[in-house]
Amino acid sequence: MPAQYDSTATLLDATWVAVLLSERDVAAQIPLNFVTNPAVSVSAACFGNRVYDRTAAAKCFSNLLAVGYRRLIVDLYWSPSRRTWSFCPVSIPADPAAAASAQDSHGHTLYSLGQYKCTDGLDPYTLAEVLVGYFRDTNSQLTVYTAYILLNLHVAASDSKPDEPVHTLSAAEMPSETERVGSIIGTALGDFIYSPAQLASDRRNLNNSWYRVEPSYMPITQYFTVHEDEAGIQSTPDGWPSSKYIQLAKRDHVLIEYGSVDPQLANYNMSTQDNLVFPPGQLSSKVPISMSTNGTLTSGCLYEPGDTQVSQTNSSWAMSDHLPVPEGLSTDETMSSVSKVLSNITACGLSPMLNTTLFGQTADEQVAYYRNISLSSSWAWAIGEPHDAHYPGGDGDPKYDRCAIMDLTLDGRWRSTNCTEQRHGACRVGTSPFSWVLSNSSAYFRNVSDTCPPGTTFAVPRTGLENSYLYKHLLSLPKSQVDPSSSDPVLREVYINFNSLDVTSCWVSTGYGSRCPYASDPQQLERKTVLVSAIAGIIILLIAALTLFVKCNANRRSSRRRKRAIDGWEYEGVPS
Structure with missing residues (x-):
C-alpha cells in the first residue's frame, strides 16, 4: 500500500503561520542559495531509536514537512543481495524465516538485525510518496514552499553479519542506471523537480527565463553575476532563481542533491539520463561553527563589519555543520537554550541543521519538540510576534498593530506596532543588500518613505544576514539617534517597510497602501482556493457537456432539417 502524507501535525498557532508566510514572502525574490531554511537529519529525527518501521517513518516524514523543515538530509543504504535501496542500515533477509522477527503496532513484521529492527519496503519510494502528497496538499499560492533533499549513500550490512564492516562493491554489485537513487527519485518526483538541466538552461538565457516573468518573480540581481552579449542576451555563471520563480512561475517544489558517498560506493555513477539530481556541494555548504556559553557564535558567522557586497560574505547555500543541543538540562531549559542558538545561527546567514534525536523521542512520537526547533529558526520576528495574527482590524484602529518595527532591545527582531506611531525608518x-542608513526624521508609517535621504529607499531586510547588517548599523549610530536603553521608543524602535494594513496576517513589503496578493485572510485562503478549484472544475465539465450536447443536437437537426420560405423568411420545420 502506498505511503500517505499525513498533515494532521500542524503549526497550531496563527502567529507561527504568519511568521513563516511573511518570512517566505519577504525573501521571495532572493535567490534560493541565500535564503536560510531549517534542515534535519532524517536518521536522527525518525530513526534515532534504531527502529525502521515503514508506517512510523511515513508519519515522521509527514510531521517534519508539516512543521516547517525545508531541508531533509536522507541516508539510504544499497543492498547488493536484494538490489534495493532502504533506510535500514542492514539488508532485509532474503529468507524471512531465517531471521528473528516480531510484530509492530501496525501488524508489520519487524526483523531483528543486530542493533536494528527493520520492516521490509522502507525505501526511497516511501519518502517520494509522502513528498508527492505534501506537494499536492500545499500547492496553493498561500501554502507552497520549496523543499530540498540531500541524499547520503551507504552500503547496507549483510543480514548475517549486521555489525561487521561492509566490503567494497564489485562492478556487478553496483546499482545499474535504473537502480540509481537519482533515477528512482527522479521518476517518482519528476513533475515537481527543478533540475540541474533546468538551471543550466535558465542561466544560459535569462531573457527567456528569470527575466521573462513579471518583475515580482525575478531574482534580485545584486546577488549574482550577469553577463550580456552583443545581441543583448543576458546570462549568469553563478545565479540561482528565486523561490517565487520556482514555486509560482515554474510550479516546481523540490531540488535534490547528492551528499556524501561511502568509499564502498566509490565507483557509483551520480549522473542520470535526465540530469535530475545536483552533484555534491551544489545545494549545501557546511560551515563549521563554535559558540560561547551564552550561545553567541565565536566562529562561522558570516556577518563581517564593513562588507557591503554579497560576494564578500560567501554565504551561498551556507549551512551550520551541527546544532549544539546541551545535555543534562530540563526540556524547557534545553528548548530555551537551543532557541537562542538558532536565533544566532540564522542571524549569521546560516541554515541550522538538527542532527539529534530530541529527548530520545522521534518526530512521529513527539512532534512538538521538533516543531519548536523548526519555528525557532525564524530570523525576523520576536517571540509571539506579529501579535495581531488572529485579529481583524485596519489602519487607524488603535487596538491593532499592523506595521513592523525593528526593536533594538530584542537583538534586532521585529514587532508589530500601530502605524500611527512616529518612528524613524x-x-x-541604492540596491545594496547590506548598506543601510536611518531616515532623516521620524514620521508616521505612511510618510516614512519621504524622510529617507537621497539615493536611499525605505526598505525591509529580506534575509537574516541583511537583518544583521541593519541591526549592527543602527547600533553603531550616536546615541542621539539610536539608544536601545532609552525610555523614548523613537530612539529604540525603527520602522521597516513591512505592513499588513490590507489583510490581517498578510504582510507586504511594497509600501503603504499595497494590496495583499492573497485577497483574503491567510487563515481562510486554503478553503477558498479549494472551493474556487472545485467550481472551476465543475464549470469546465459543464462547458464540455454543453458543447457535446450542442454538437450532437446540431448533427441530428441537420440530418432532419427542412427549410421552407414564407414571405421571404426561412424557418426550420418538422419533416412530413
Whole structure:
C-alpha cells in the first residue's frame, strides 16, 4: 500500500503561520542559495531509536514537512543481495524465516538485525510518496514552499553479519542506471523537480527565463553575476532563481542533491539520463561553527563589519555543520537554550541543521519538540510576534498593530506596532543588500518613505544576514539617534517597510497602501482556493457537456432539417 502524507501535525498557532508566510514572502525574490531554511537529519529525527518501521517513518516524514523543515538530509543504504535501496542500515533477509522477527503496532513484521529492527519496503519510494502528497496538499499560492533533499549513500550490512564492516562493491554489485537513487527519485518526483538541466538552461538565457516573468518573480540581481552579449542576451555563471520563480512561475517544489558517498560506493555513477539530481556541494555548504556559553557564535558567522557586497560574505547555500543541543538540562531549559542558538545561527546567514534525536523521542512520537526547533529558526520576528495574527482590524484602529518595527532591545527582531506611531525608518542605500542608513526624521508609517535621504529607499531586510547588517548599523549610530536603553521608543524602535494594513496576517513589503496578493485572510485562503478549484472544475465539465450536447443536437437537426420560405423568411420545420 502506498505511503500517505499525513498533515494532521500542524503549526497550531496563527502567529507561527504568519511568521513563516511573511518570512517566505519577504525573501521571495532572493535567490534560493541565500535564503536560510531549517534542515534535519532524517536518521536522527525518525530513526534515532534504531527502529525502521515503514508506517512510523511515513508519519515522521509527514510531521517534519508539516512543521516547517525545508531541508531533509536522507541516508539510504544499497543492498547488493536484494538490489534495493532502504533506510535500514542492514539488508532485509532474503529468507524471512531465517531471521528473528516480531510484530509492530501496525501488524508489520519487524526483523531483528543486530542493533536494528527493520520492516521490509522502507525505501526511497516511501519518502517520494509522502513528498508527492505534501506537494499536492500545499500547492496553493498561500501554502507552497520549496523543499530540498540531500541524499547520503551507504552500503547496507549483510543480514548475517549486521555489525561487521561492509566490503567494497564489485562492478556487478553496483546499482545499474535504473537502480540509481537519482533515477528512482527522479521518476517518482519528476513533475515537481527543478533540475540541474533546468538551471543550466535558465542561466544560459535569462531573457527567456528569470527575466521573462513579471518583475515580482525575478531574482534580485545584486546577488549574482550577469553577463550580456552583443545581441543583448543576458546570462549568469553563478545565479540561482528565486523561490517565487520556482514555486509560482515554474510550479516546481523540490531540488535534490547528492551528499556524501561511502568509499564502498566509490565507483557509483551520480549522473542520470535526465540530469535530475545536483552533484555534491551544489545545494549545501557546511560551515563549521563554535559558540560561547551564552550561545553567541565565536566562529562561522558570516556577518563581517564593513562588507557591503554579497560576494564578500560567501554565504551561498551556507549551512551550520551541527546544532549544539546541551545535555543534562530540563526540556524547557534545553528548548530555551537551543532557541537562542538558532536565533544566532540564522542571524549569521546560516541554515541550522538538527542532527539529534530530541529527548530520545522521534518526530512521529513527539512532534512538538521538533516543531519548536523548526519555528525557532525564524530570523525576523520576536517571540509571539506579529501579535495581531488572529485579529481583524485596519489602519487607524488603535487596538491593532499592523506595521513592523525593528526593536533594538530584542537583538534586532521585529514587532508589530500601530502605524500611527512616529518612528524613524530603515533606508537601503541604492540596491545594496547590506548598506543601510536611518531616515532623516521620524514620521508616521505612511510618510516614512519621504524622510529617507537621497539615493536611499525605505526598505525591509529580506534575509537574516541583511537583518544583521541593519541591526549592527543602527547600533553603531550616536546615541542621539539610536539608544536601545532609552525610555523614548523613537530612539529604540525603527520602522521597516513591512505592513499588513490590507489583510490581517498578510504582510507586504511594497509600501503603504499595497494590496495583499492573497485577497483574503491567510487563515481562510486554503478553503477558498479549494472551493474556487472545485467550481472551476465543475464549470469546465459543464462547458464540455454543453458543447457535446450542442454538437450532437446540431448533427441530428441537420440530418432532419427542412427549410421552407414564407414571405421571404426561412424557418426550420418538422419533416412530413
